[in-house]
Structure formats: structure tokens, C-alpha cells
Amino acid sequence: MTVALVPVGASAAGGDPVNGRLVVEKWCALCHSISGVNTDPDRAPTFEQVANRDGRDAAYLTRIVHEDHFPMTTFRLFEAEKRDVVAFLLTLQHEKP
Numbered sequence: 393m394t395v396a397l398v399p400v401g402a403s404a405a406g407g408d409p410v411n412g413r414l415v416v417e418k419w420c421a422l423c424h425s426i427s428g429v430n431t432d433p434d435r436a437p438t439f440e441q442v443a444n445r446d447g448r449d450a451a452y453l454t455r456i457v458h459e460d461h462f463p464m465t466t467f468r469l470f471e472a473e474k475r476d477v478v479a480f481l482l483t484l485q486h487e488k489p
């Protein structure tokens with residue numbers, strides 16, 4: 393598994409991926425694991441999986457974290473937290489050949 397390492401504060405989305413990880417561990421871990429491939433039908437795909445779907449760039453992920461997704465309940469993240477979550481998700485993307 394290759395995970396691109398992005399220096400703190402230097403992500404494409406301008407957020408802090410370290411804080412983004414803390415945010416998703418706090419609010420999203422009920423359904424999403426971070427790495428690997430989810431095989432449990434009662435859980436959501438891992439963040440590593442969703443970050444590596446086609447077209448999941450900063451703009452797409454930013455839009456997603458501003459919307460509610462079924463069956464996810466409505467989360468009220470601060471704007472800075474959303475930016476940090478996107479920055480963190482981008483660090484999970486595998487290098488494209």
C-alpha cells in the first residue's frame with residue numbers, strides 16, 4: 393500500500409490533514425474505517441476506498457463534506473474541519489501511475 397505523505401499544512405485543499413484525521417476518527421468512525429478495504433456489509437467503504445474512486449479530487453470531496461449522505465446523519469462540522477477532512481482524505485489517495 394502506498395500512501396502519499398503530505399507535509400502538515402501543505403495539502404492541496406489548504407487544510408490540516410493531521411487534524412482532519414482526528415475529526416474523522418471522532419465523527420465518522422462509526423461507519424468508516426480509515427484504511428484497507430471494507431468487507432462488512434453493515435459498514436461504509438473505508439476512506440482509503442472512497443478517496444481512490446475515480447474523480448475524487450479536492451473539489452469533489454469538498455462538495456461531499458458539505459452535503460449529507462445517506463445513511464449518514466447530519467453532521468455539523470466547522471468549515472475549517474471540513475477543509476481538514478478533505479486534506480486528510482487526499483493523503484489517502486494512492487499515487488496514480
Ligand code: HEC
Pocket residue numbers: 416419420421422423424435436437442445453456457461462463464465467477
Ligand atoms: C451512519 C454511517 C455513516 C457515517 C457516520 C458517515 N458515513 Fe460517509 N458514507 C456512508 C456510506 C454507507 C457511504 C457509501 C455510499 C457510497 O458508496 O458512496 C459513505 C460514503 C462516504 C464518502 C464517499 C462519497 C463518494 O461519493 O465517493 C465520503 C467522502 C464520506 N462518506 C465521508 C464521510 C465523513 C467525512 C463522515 C464524518 C463526518 C462520514 N462519511 C460519516 C455512511 C456513513
